[in-house]
Amino acid sequence: xxxxxxxxxxxxxxPPSSSLxxxxxxxxxxxxxxxxxxxxxxxxxxxxxxxxRKEEAEINREYIKICVCDPKKHKSNxxxxxxxxxxxxxxxxxxKINETNVRRRYNDFIWLKNLLDMKYPFNIISxxxxxxxxxxxxxxxxxxxEFIRRRMIGLQNFLQRIxxxxxxxxxxxxxxxxxxxxxxxxxxxxxxxxxxTISSVSPxxxxxxxNPFRQPMGRGKPIPSEFSRTENQIQTLQDNLRKLERxxxxxxTDQVSIQTEEEHLLSTFKQWLDIERKYDENDSFIDIVSSxxxxxxxxxxxxxxxxxxxxxxxxxEYVLFTNVVQDVLKRRAQLSENVTTNNSExxxxxxxxxxxxxxxxxxxWTELKDKELTHLFHLMANKxxxxxxxxxxxxxxxxxxxxxxxNQK
Amino acid sequence: xTEDNSTLFDRYDIxxxxxxxxxxxxxxxxxxxxxxxxxxxKASVSNNKDSESTCVFRRYSxxxxxxxxxxxxxxxxxxPVLPEKTISHTWSKSHQDRTSVEVVERRRVLLExxxxxxxxxxxxxxxxxxxxxxxxxxxxxxxxxxxxVLNKSESLIPSFKLNLMQHERTKDKRFSDAYQYAIDLxxxxxxxxxxxxxxxxxxxxxxxxxxxxxxxxSEWSTTEDxxxxxxxxxxxxxxxxxxxxxxxxxxxxxxMDFLKHQASYxxxxxxxxxxxxxxxxxxxxxxxxxxxxxxxxxxxxxxKMNFSVNSLKLKLFGENEETRYAKIEGMDSDINDAVLHxxxxxxxxxxxxxxxxxxxxxxxxxxEEQMREILRSYCLLQARIAKAALKSWTNIRDSFSTEQAPL
Numbered sequence: 146x147x148x149x150x151x152x153x154x155x156x157x158x159x160p161p162s163s164s165l166x167x168x169x170x171x172x173x174x175x176x177x178x179x180x181x182x183x184x185x186x187x188x189x190x191x192x193x194x195x196x197x198r199k200e201e202a203e204i205n206r207e208y209i210k211i212c213v214c215d216p217k218k219h220k221s222n223x224x225x226x227x228x229x230x231x232x233x234x235x236x237x238x239x240x241k242i243n244e245t246n247v248r249r250r251y252n253d254f255i256w257l258k259n260l261l262d263m264k265y266p267f268n269i270i271s272x273x274x275x276x277x278x279x280x281x282x283x284x285x286x287x288x289x290x291e292f293i294r295r296r297m298i299g300l301q302n303f304l305q306r307i308x309x310x311x312x313x314x315x316x317x318x319x320x321x322x323x324x325x326x327x328x329x330x331x332x333x334x335x336x337x338x339x340x341x342t343i344s345s346v347s348p349x350x351x352x353x354x355x356n357p358f359r360q361p362m363g364r365g366k367p368i369p370s371e372f373s374r375t376e377n378q379i380q381t382l383q384d385n386l387r388k389l390e391r392x393x394x395x396x397x398t399d400q401v402s403i404q405t406e407e408e409h410l411l412s413t414f415k416q417w418l419d420i421e422r423k424y425d426e427n428d429s430f431i432d433i434v435s436s437x438x439x440x441x442x443x444x445x446x447x448x449x450x451x452x453x454x455x456x457x458x459x460x461x462e463y464v465l466f467t468n469v470v471q472d473v474l475k476r477r478a479q480l481s482e483n484v485t486t487n488n489s490e491x492x493x494x495x496x497x498x499x500x501x502x503x504x505x506x507x508x509x510w511t512e513l514k515d516k517e518l519t520h521l522f523h524l525m526a527n528k529x530x531x532x533x534x535x536x537x538x539x540x541x542x543x544x545x546x547x548x549x550x551x552n553q554k
Numbered sequence: 555x556t557e558d559n560s561t562l563f564d565r566y567d568i569x570x571x572x573x574x575x576x577x578x579x580x581x582x583x584x585x586x587x588x589x590x591x592x593x594x595x596k597a598s599v600s601n602n603k604d605s606e607s608t609c610v611f612r613r614y615s616x617x618x619x620x621x622x623x624x625x626x627x628x629x630x631x632x633x634p635v636l637p638e639k640t641i642s643h644t645w646s647k648s649h650q651d652r653t654s655v656e657v658v659e660r661r662r663v664l665l666e667x668x669x670x671x672x673x674x675x676x677x678x679x680x681x682x683x684x685x686x687x688x689x690x691x692x693x694x695x696x697x698x699x700x701x702x703v704l705n706k707s708e709s710l711i712p713s714f715k716l717n718l719m720q721h722e723r724t725k726d727k728r729f730s731d732a733y734q735y736a737i738d739l740x741x742x743x744x745x746x747x748x749x750x751x752x753x754x755x756x757x758x759x760x761x762x763x764x765x766x767x768x769x770x771x772s773e774w775s776t777t778e779d780x781x782x783x784x785x786x787x788x789x790x791x792x793x794x795x796x797x798x799x800x801x802x803x804x805x806x807x808x809x810m811d812f813l814k815h816q817a818s819y820x821x822x823x824x825x826x827x828x829x830x831x832x833x834x835x836x837x838x839x840x841x842x843x844x845x846x847x848x849x850x851x852x853x854x855x856x857x858k859m860n861f862s863v864n865s866l867k868l869k870l871f872g873e874n875e876e877t878r879y880a881k882i883e884g885m886d887s888d889i890n891d892a893v894l895h896x897x898x899x900x901x902x903x904x905x906x907x908x909x910x911x912x913x914x915x916x917x918x919x920x921x922e923e924q925m926r927e928i929l930r931s932y933c934l935l936q937a938r939i940a941k942a943a944l945k946s947w948t949n950i951r952d953s954f955s956t957e958q959a960p961l
Contacts, residue, residue, distance in 0.1 A: 378777065385774040392767050399760040406753035413745040420742050424735045426918070430926045434933065515780045519954045522788065526951030533944040540937035547930040 207242075209308045210234045211323075213301035216293050217248075226250050229297060231304065233323045245324045254300055256334055257322050261313060266476050267499040268313055269506045271306040272465045274299025295458065310509065312502070372500075375507060376474050382514075383467040390460045397452055404445050411438045430547055437543040441536060448532045456525045463518070470510060477503055562673035562685065566593040570666040573658050574611070587658050588613045589665055593688055608689050614639070617665060620687050623698040624678060625822075629829040630910040631678060632917050634671035635818035637664035637811065643747040645754035647800070648807045660808050664815060724831045726907070732914055733827040740820035747810060747817075754803050761799040768792030787953035795946035802939045809935060812928045816921065823917065826910055833906050837899040844892040851885040 215230035228248040235243040254273055261270050274296045304323075308314045321333055414435040421428040477499050484492045562568070572590040594607035617636055624633050641650060641657065649656045669688070673679045683701075686694035724730050771789030775782040 381777045385770070385777070388770055389767075389774075392763070392770060396760065396763045396767065399756065399763055403753065403756045403760055406749065406756050410746070410749040410753055413742065413749045416745060417739075417742045420735070420738045423738070424731060426735075427922055430922070430929055434929050437933065511779075515778075518781060519784060522784070523951055523954040526947050526954065529947040530944060530951060533940045533947060536940035537937050537944065540933045540940065544930050544933040544937065547926055547933065 207235060207237050209314070210236065211301060211304045211308055213297050213304065216297060219250075226252075227293060229300060231323060233308075247322075247324060247326070247330075249322070251296070251300075253322065253330065253334075254303065256337075257318060258303070260318050260337060261307070261316070264316065264318075265313060265502075267473055267502045267506070268310065269470050269473055269510045270313070271303045272462070272469050273303055274462075291454075295454065299462070306513070309513075310506070312505075372474065372477065372503075376471070376478075379467055379470050379474065383464060383471070386460060386464045386467065390457060390464065393452070393457050393460065397449065397457065400445070400449055400452070404442070404449065407438070407442050407445060411435065411442055414438055433543050433546050437539050440539045444532055444535050444539075448528060451528050452525070455528070456521065459521055463514070466514075470507070473503060473506075561676055562679040562688065563670060564596070566595055566673070566688075568593050568666075568669050568673060568688065570662050570669070573662055575653065576613075585653060586613055587653060587661075589662060591669065591688060610688065610691055612687070614661070614665075616687075617668065619698060620683065620694065621668075623683060623701065624672075624681065625825070627681070627701065628677060630826060630906045630913060631675070632819065632822050632826060632913045633678065634668050634675070635815060635822060636668055637661050638814055638818070643744070643751050643810065643814065644807050645751045645758065645803055647758060648804065656804065656808075660811055664811060667815075724827070724834055726830070726834075728911060728914070729827045729830050729907075732823055736820040736823040736827075740817055743813060743817040743820075747813060750806070750810060754806060758799060758803060761796045764792050764796035768796065784953045784955075788950045791946050791949040791953065795943065795950070798942045798946065799939070802935065802942070806932075806935055809928065809931055812924070812931075816924055816928070819917065819921065823914070826913065830903075830906060830910060833899070833903045837896070837903050840892065840896045840899045844889065844896050847885065847889050847892055851882065851889060854885065855882050 210233075212232040212234075213229050214232065216227050217229075218227055219225065228250045231247050231249050233243075233245045234241055258270065258273050261268075307319060313319060318333070318337075321330060325333070414431060418428055418431050418435050421431055477496075480492070480496050480499055484496050569592045570589045571592045574588050574590070575585050576588055578584045578586060588611040591610050591612060592607055593609075614636075618639075621633060621636055624631070637660070641648075641652070644650070651657060672684060673688070678684060683694050683697040686697060768789045768791075771785045771792060775785035775789060778785060
């Protein structure tokens with residue numbers, strides 16, 4: 146008799162597949178953090194620093210690891226705010242040679258970012274985590290803990306990316322930020338506010354004579370094709386990222402609907418259980434299924450939360466990051482226009498430097514993007530794998546218990 | 555036919571081995587399905603007579619007629635149930651066409667199960683209509699028609715049901731409990747079926763959305779350099795993921811057939827209990843009538859004054875000793891008849907109860923076993939769905955390997 150029932154029962158011969166072993170070494174970059182960093186959870190989406198592996202590192206290459214952690218609430222006079230511990234570790238060939246700790250608040254980060262934006266208009270500087278986030282009703286609990294946790298990750302990414310940029314990491318303000326005590330920092334901040342003019346272009350460049358990239362004074366026409374291709378690429382990437390975010394949100398909504406129906410099914414199982422119990426019937430079989438369903442519902446809840454916080458939000462952040470790149474390219478285009486109109490040698494030199502800076506940064510940025518997105522997708526897929534493994538285990542266990550004779554559970 | 559106590563199930567291997575499409579008229583739409591019932595005598599049983607296997611064709615309505623006959627004739631038996639006549643409680647993409655291959659196959663399975671249960675039942679399998687239905691081409695319909703049970707019971711039950719609305723249930727707890735249980739279980743099972751159907755719909759939508767995701771990845775891969783390879787592979791696996799679910803949902807649908815099957819038994823139990831109540835009611839009516847007759851007779855014999863019109867008439871027009879005596883004799887014989895009726899009714903109730911309780915107990919065991927099987931298959935199916943998903947996502951994850959792993 147080959148009906149679905151018999152067929153299903155025959156299939157049962159295969160033993161449950163063992164959960165795939167995940168090589169965690171591959172996944173969790175920067176796992177070796179010193180004892181000062183507290184929670185492990187925010188390591189989940191730490192971007193890989195460029196020289197994190199021994200095999201990849203060139204001999205005697207230095208690298209710096211930044212950790213933002215340990216949020217603490219402060220109340221001073223009329224102000225209440227949160228500070229974060231910024232822990233900087235310098236390694237030489239995986240041997241720690243230096244370490245500094247400072248406490249900074251979000252406004253400090255804003256100060257640093259604004260400063261760098263003005264000083265390095267043609268470098269790609271990571272965006273800061275947003276001031277407010279839109280919370281998804283169902284899954285992101287809009288309480289302080291979750292918000293602060295995500296902010297911390299954003300701040301850490303911000304700093305790590307800055308440090309990984311060889312041009313910017315040596316900037317005095319960056320060093321100040323990472324190591325100075327509070328008073329020194331405050332003084333510097335006040336000085337900067339007074340001194341800096343709010344102009345969007347024209348950083349100070351040393352005299353034209355020392356310009357290493359100088360080309361003979363010609364027409365001064367910038368290189369359009371290369372950059373317009375880059376602009377297109379970035380735009381396409383941004384479009385794709387937006388599409389991805391939209392689709393993933395839609396799929397998440399579908400998942401939420403499934404969740405609702407699964408819960409509904411669970412409640413009908415429970416009703417059934419009640420009926421069997423009410424009439425003193427044997428309820429073990431429906432009990433088993435009911436509790437399995439409950440587990441599935443829980444796991445699914447968990448998966449949903451993960452999808453939202455560890456996939457959709459980072460994708461969203463990357464869209465913002467592409468905006469930064471676009472802004473940099475726009476500035477360059479603006480400068481290039483100015484050059485053609487003004488035809489000043491100084492500006493031409495500026496443009497040349499800007500072009501080279503951007504090219505290098507874009508290259509770096511693209512590599513980083515490839516790595517980060519791969520990592521992101523990898524983790525998301527892994528989470529799904531975990532979920533399905535759990536489901537398989539739960540259902541197969543239930544089936545096994547249901548094959549036992551009546552009296553045993 | 556045979557004198558031993560073995561059931562048809564013991565003696566034959568019964569299978570619905572094939573189905574055919576027949577036309578009831580020239581129009582193409584007027585087609586119906588017939589099922590080929592094959593009975594092969596088991597080797598272990600005596601092999602001189604009936605040693606050849608038999609084949610008959612029957613359609614769904616034939617099964618229905620046979621079953622209605624059995625329900626009417628053996629009212630204490632929990633007669634096995636048929637697959638549903640119209641398809642219900644399925645997910646939106648399920649097969650709806652009654653004559654489609656998948657639906658016919660699902661029906662065939664349940665009809666075969668019906669026959670097995672029927673033939674395993676000692677009382678039912680001994681019925682000549684059943685035996686003729688299975689083993690001979692013609693003849694079973696006549697047996698059913700001439701038995702007249704169908705006409706009788708059909709008129710009786712509806713009116714009785716109305717009475718039950720106002721009655722309280724039988725005092726016999728075994729039956730009243732069974733009745734309530736049947737109602738509650740039926741409700742709950744249909745809740746489960748409905749919830750499952752809605753869930754299946756949602757799951758289908760969810761899987762389909764991954765198709766779009768796969769397409770996005772494939773398109774995106776063309777504009778990417780290093781990432782393109784991974785994106786393309788992942789897109790391919792997302793596609794295959796999204797296509798997985800349909801066959802499993804159909805399988806789940808077919809599995810739900812068995813749950814519906816179980817739910818149908820609830821109605822059968824209800825009718826058995828109702829029949830029991832009818833007999834009990836009958837019995838008490840007989841007893842009341844007997845009591846009334848006795849009282850009347852005694853009252854008359856003692857010459858008590860009763861102010862009925864008839865007695866006044868008699869008094870006025872007179873009656874003599876003879877007619878009075880004859881009357882009392884008449885009433886006495888009436889009473890004797892009533893006593894017999896009462897005894898018969900009593901025996902009927904007792905017989906019915908005894909057999910019905912056996913049936914109910916048997917049902918309980920069977921139900922539990924069946925539910926266990928159904929739920930076990932459900933769990934295994936869910937595990938298989940998860941396994942298929944696991945495979946896809948493992949492939950997707952490996953497309954985004956953080957080392958450049960070879961394919």
